[in-house]
Structure formats: structure tokens, C-alpha cells
Amino acid sequence: MIFYPDNTLIMAPLSGFTDLPYRRSLRRHGCYYAFTEMIDAGSLAYSNPNVPRMLSRGEEEPWLGVQLVGADEAMLLKSVEVLNTYHFDLLDFNLGCPVPKVAKKGAGAVLGRKTDEAARLLELLVKHSRIPVTAKTRIVSEDDPEQTVRLARKLEDAGAQTLTIHGRIKERVYSGPVFHDIIAEVRKAVKIPVVANGGIVNRASWEDALCRSGCTVAMAARGAMGNPWLFDEVRDPDHRPPTLDELADEIALHIGEMTIFYGDEAGFRIARKVVLDYLRGRRFPGALRNRVSFLKSHTDLNEILDEVRQPAAAGRQTGFSPDGIGV
Ligand SMILES: Cc1cc2nc3c(=O)[nH]c(=O)nc-3n(C[C@H](O)[C@H](O)[C@H](O)COP(=O)(O)O)c2cc1C
Structure with a gap:
């Protein structure tokens, strides 16, 4: 068992x-x-x-x-x-x-x-x-x-x-x-x-x-x-939410591995939904999420991540508050 x-x-x-x-x-x-x-x-x-x-x-x-x-x-x-x-x-x-x-x-x-x-x-x-x-x-x-x-x-x-x-x-x-x-x-x-x-x-x-x-x-x-x-x-109950840099670093590692695993073309296409999940519930602007929908190269990814790393605009958070999953 x-x-x-x-x-x-x-x-x-x-x-x-x-x-x-x-x-x-x-x-x-x-x-x-x-x-x-x-x-x-x-x-x-x-x-x-x-x-x-x-x-x-x-x-x-x-x-x-x-x-x-x-x-x-x-x-x-x-x-x-x-x-x-x-x-x-x-x-x-x-x-x-x-x-x-x-x-x-x-x-x-x-x-x-x-x-x-x-x-x-x-x-x-x-x-x-x-x-x-x-x-x-x-x-x-x-x-x-x-x-x-x-x-x-x-x-x-x-x-x-x-x-x-x-x-x-x-x-x-x-x-x-x-x-x-x-x-x-x-x-x-x-x-x-x-x-x-x-x-x-x-x-x-x-x-x-x-x-x-x-x-x-x-x-x-x-x-x-x-x-x-x-x-x-x-x-660890005291674990703090990721900083914007930690968030961007994790996305970079994850998507980088996807492009190795699937090749760039399929990798970036499949990665769009994954990146959107990382941004979800963290109050990033809609314009940034729109750009993710067109992600197709390392240059695109780097530009998106540069924006993710920007010091928090008012109200932006790295804590995670997903909608509709909990009871
Ligand atoms: C995108 C997505 C894919 C899923 N794929 C599977 C799957 O392949 N096998 C499975 O048993 N459940 C799958 N599920 C169901 C989840 O494993 C889980 O049972 C369900 O989401 C409820 O848990 P949650 O409320 O914590 O999300 C999937 C759920 C989602 C949202």
C-alpha cells in the first residue's frame, strides 16, 4: 500500500x-x-x-x-x-x-x-x-x-x-x-x-x-x-511571496526549459498559457498580458520579463490571489 x-x-x-x-x-x-x-x-x-x-x-x-x-x-x-x-x-x-x-x-x-x-x-x-x-x-x-x-x-x-x-x-x-x-x-x-x-x-x-x-x-x-x-x-508558514525579480527569474527558467524541451516555436506557443498563469492574480496590467498572447521569441520573453521586474506600480502584488478556485 x-x-x-x-x-x-x-x-x-x-x-x-x-x-x-x-x-x-x-x-x-x-x-x-x-x-x-x-x-x-x-x-x-x-x-x-x-x-x-x-x-x-x-x-x-x-x-x-x-x-x-x-x-x-x-x-x-x-x-x-x-x-x-x-x-x-x-x-x-x-x-x-x-x-x-x-x-x-x-x-x-x-x-x-x-x-x-x-x-x-x-x-x-x-x-x-x-x-x-x-x-x-x-x-x-x-x-x-x-x-x-x-x-x-x-x-x-x-x-x-x-x-x-x-x-x-x-x-x-x-x-x-x-x-x-x-x-x-x-x-x-x-x-x-x-x-x-x-x-x-x-x-x-x-x-x-x-x-x-x-x-x-x-x-x-x-x-x-x-x-x-x-x-x-x-x-514553511513564514515563507514570503516571491519578489518581482524572483517571479521573473522563475518564469525565465521555466520557459527557457520549455524551449529546450519543445524547441523554440512550439515551446513559446505552449508557454503563453504558462506565463499568463504566472501573471494571473498579481495585478499586472492587461497590456502586458496581451503581449504574452503573442510571445514567440527570447527577445519577446526578455521584454516581458523586464516589465515584470519593474518596481511595483500602485497596487501590484507578488502574493497570489487566484479567483474561483477556493471554496
Ligand atoms: C487545466 C487543467 C487540467 C487538468 N488536467 C487533469 C488531468 O490531466 N488529470 C486529472 O486527474 N485531473 C486534471 N485536472 C483536475 C485537477 O487535477 C483537479 O482535480 C481539479 O482542478 C480540482 O482541484 P483545484 O480546485 O485545486 O484546482 C485538471 C484541471 C485543470 C484546471
Whole structure:
């Protein structure tokens, strides 16, 4: 069974984000447990050319989980075969993703609602994977904890070694309150560790999630996007927000690594959303964010970072106040 140490904050898999340069940035700030981006079983089975990059692990990465999504038995089996040739610490089965691309294949959150089928497929992964298998899912209902408890028990019986529960139903996607009380019911009902997920944006909301769910481990997602300092803050209550120079330095390192990882053209294109996240909630002017939308060269990046480093204009802050993530 996997026991994450008490009071750990894990980083969530984030599709389109948690690639190797992203995780390196998180790790610079103390993140130990991290995941690849979610990988589609079909892409693995059919050797999509992006797969090796999506599965790449840095030599310095101390621990890395891979997350798999899919609902087709044959593809899942083929993907485990492929994943068995790589070096990961665990295999997480996605039963919570609500996006249409995944839902139309009956995978992710749609599969999470089909308790018996989800458990059957997870059992298959457990049987064939050479590394431990876990699941990440959502609460099934906001009104009836028993439905989520039933799913959790089935997944436990099928061999899941931990369960991460996002405390929102699939219809809410990523907004609305996080039902930590339902996560607490699940935790009490199963023997395997349960990881609480949803709404963690700072040390206070991390403590609140642990306290209300009774879990000893939680998982951050949007609260760490553009804010790897969340991991510093959780380890050290006195950790101060980054200065403007530290913010600019982190962006420079992160995006520099992206251009090495993807090449300049794709690197800068993918980097735009990443840079926007770093600027979000920090009251930078709209004109600067607009420029980021056209980022395509090292010169552009340096000019943007020169502006980021400017001494704070009235009201500008380096503390992070994301909207709409917390409860
Ligand atoms: C951009 C984005 C990408 C995501 N990708 C994944 C993913 O690949 N796998 C997964 O299990 N969850 C994914 N999630 C969901 C998060 O892991 C997390 O469960 C959710 O955001 C709730 O946590 P939060 O309120 O702290 O953000 C994604 C969320 C976002 C916003």
C-alpha cells in the first residue's frame, strides 16, 4: 500500500501543463510527489508521436506517477504493456476528467459514474501493471455520500492502493464548493489512504482541506498553476511571496526549459498559457498580458520579463490571489 507521509501536498496531473519543465519548476519549490500529464490509452496503444515526450522523466525527479485515461479494455491493456517498459513510481487511473474529448469515449468522469465497469477496468490494470495502481475520481453526488462511498469501496476491492477524491461532482467541472465532508465519509469507509483534492490555493486552504476531510494528504491543482511557491508556503508558514525579480527569474527558467524541451516555436506557443498563469492574480496590467498572447521569441520573453521586474506600480502584488478556485 502507498503511504504518502503525513502532511504532504501532492501535485495533481494537469493535462497540457505538467510536462517535465513544469514539474522542474514545482520541484524547485519543494514538490516531491508529482504526475505526468494525463495520457490517453489510445495514444499509448497507437504510439502517438507525442507519447515519449509526455512520458519523459528527468533524471533528477525523485518520484513520478503516470496518469492514464481510457475506457477500452484492449487499449488499456496495451497501454499498461507500454507503461511497464518505463520507470514510474505508480500508475494512476483517471476516473474524474469531465472534458468532452474524454467523455465521448466513455472515459474519465463518465467511467467514474459506472462503478462496476470502473472497478473492473481498474482491476485489469492492477493485474497487468508492474507498479502500484491508484485512482483519481470525483464525488458522485453532493447530497448522498453513500454513492461516492460505494464507488470508493469497489475501487479499493479492485486493488487501488490510494484514492484521490476531487470534492466536486462532474457537472460542476472545476467550480463551486468542495465537499470535504463527503471526502471524510469516504476516508472513514475504506482502509486505503484517501487524498483530498479541490480548492487548495494557499497554506490556510491546505490546512482547511486536511482538517475538514480528516485526510493526512492533499493534492493541489490550480492553486499551484503559476504559483509553485505554494509548496514553499506549505512547508514553511513564514515563507514570503516571491519578489518581482524572483517571479521573473522563475518564469525565465521555466520557459527557457520549455524551449529546450519543445524547441523554440512550439515551446513559446505552449508557454503563453504558462506565463499568463504566472501573471494571473498579481495585478499586472492587461497590456502586458496581451503581449504574452503573442510571445514567440527570447527577445519577446526578455521584454516581458523586464516589465515584470519593474518596481511595483500602485497596487501590484507578488502574493497570489487566484479567483474561483477556493471554496
Ligand atoms: C487545466 C487543467 C487540467 C487538468 N488536467 C487533469 C488531468 O490531466 N488529470 C486529472 O486527474 N485531473 C486534471 N485536472 C483536475 C485537477 O487535477 C483537479 O482535480 C481539479 O482542478 C480540482 O482541484 P483545484 O480546485 O485545486 O484546482 C485538471 C484541471 C485543470 C484546471
